[in-house]
Amino acid sequence: MEFHSGAPISSRRFFTIDSRTLSWSRNMTNLSSVAPRKRLVLKAVILAGLVVISLSSSGIVRQVFAGSRTSSIDSAITWLVGHELSDGSYGFYSAPQTAPAANGMWIRSGSTPKVQLSYTWLSSQLENSSTWFWGGSNGLAEADVPGEVMYSLVTSQHLGEISLSIVGPRLLNLQQPNGGFLGYLDPKLNQQVTSSVDTAEALRGLIDARAMKPSNQQSAINYLLSLQNSDGSFNLTRTVASDALYSLGPEPISMTALVLLVLKDASFTASDPHVSSALHFLSLAASANFNGHVYAASLATLALTQFDRPSNATVAVNFILSHQNSDGGFRDTARSSTGSNPLDTGWATIALELGGLFGDTNLDGVVDVMDLSAVGASYGSAPGTSRWNPRSDVDANGVINIVDLVLVANSFSKKADSL
Secondary structure: OOEEEOOOEOOEEEEEEOOEEEEEEHHHOOOOOOOHHHHHHHHHHHHHHHHHHHHHHHOOOOOOOOOOOHHHHHHHHHHHHHHOOOOOOOOOOOHHHHHHHHHHHHHHHOOOHHHHHHHHHHHHHHHOOOOHHHOOOOOOOOOHHHHHHHHHHHHOOOHHHOOHHHHHHHHHOOEOOOOOEEEEEEOOOOEEEEEHHHHHHHHHHHHHOOOOOHHHHHHHHHHHHOOEOOOOOEOOOOOOOOOOOOOOOOOHHHHHHHHHHHHHHOOOOOOOHHHHHHHHHHHHHHHOHHHHOHHHHHHHHHHHHHOOOHHHHHHHHHHHHHOOOOOOOOOOOOOOOOOOOHHHHHHHHHHHHHOOOOOOOOOOOEOOHHHHHHHHHOOOOOOOOOOOOHHHOOOOOOOOOHHHHHHHHHOOOOEHHHO
C-alpha cells in the first residue's frame, strides 16, 4: 500500500492510497468549538471514515465470507464447549487451561452461558487466596497462572468480575528484588526462583489491567531483557534455558513469543534491537515448522501479528491448521497427554481467530468501528503520553498516525473467516 500526503489546497486536504485520491474538507463539519485534543480525534475518525468508504467502494475491503479457517475454528470451539465441565472449568488445577479456552470461545461467540460459566469460575479462583496458584495447597505461589487468568479477564471484558484492588497487589507481591516474578521451582536448587514465563504472564495481566506502577513495570521488563540470548530467544531463568514440564512456556519459541507480546504491551517498537532480534528468531522458527510445537506456533502467530509481520504470521497459521486433531482439538508435542487438551486447543483457537487480523485493537476477532475509534482516540500520541495505546500502533513504529488509521480501514469488516 502506498500512502502520500499532500500540501493543503486552501481549506481542502488530500491524500492518495493505491493511486486513488481522497479529499477532506474542513467544511465537512464545524470543529471550531471543539477542544483541540477532541478536535484532533474527530478529524482522525472522519478521515478514517473516508478511507473506509473509498476502499469499500473500490472493492479492496472484502466482505466477510467462509474462509479457510472457519471449519477449523468451529471444530475447535465445539471441542472446547463439549469438554467444559458443569462448573465452567476443565478439571482440577485447570485455571491455566480454562483461561485460553474461555477467551477463544468469547472471541467467537461473545458472553454465551458457557463462556460466562468459565469466567465466573476463573474469577472465583483468582479471588480466593487459598487457590493452589496462590500457594494455598503447598505454600508455593506462582505468578504465571494468575497473570494468564487476569489477562483473559481483561481482553474478554470480564475484569469487572474481580476485585482488582485485592487481586492486583496479591500478584505484585510475587515480584522479587531482581524485577522478576516468582513461580518456577528450580529442581537443582530445590527452591522457587523468578522466570521469564512467570514474569511475562504477570506483566500481561497487570499491564492490561492498568494495575502496575511504571517503576515496577520497568524493573520487570529489565529482568526479561536480561534473559535474552544472542540469537534473540529468551531463557526460562538465569540458569535454566527451558523446561518441557513448565506448561505455559515449555521451550524457547513459546517463551520468546510470550515475551514479545509483553514488550508490545509495554510500547516497544518493531525496530527496537531486542524486539527485532526476537522477531528474527521467530521467523527462523517458522521456517523450521516451530519444531513441531502447536503451542509455540499459536503464541508466535499472535506476536507476529502484533508486530506487523504478515507473511510469518500466515506461515504460523498454516502450521496450526495442519496440526488439528480429528476431534477438533489440539495437542502440543511437549505435553504428557496423548490427546487434545484445553490449553493447546484454547491458544490455537485464539491464534486462528486473531492471527493476521491487523487492526483488531481490542482483540475481539473483528475489525470494526470500535477499532477505528480506538486509533482515533490515540491519534497523534506517542509512548509515555496520556492517550497512548500500544495496540492502536498497528505498524508498531512508536507513533499513532494516519498510517495506522489506513491499516485499520483496509481491514475494516474482516475477521478470521475472511482471511
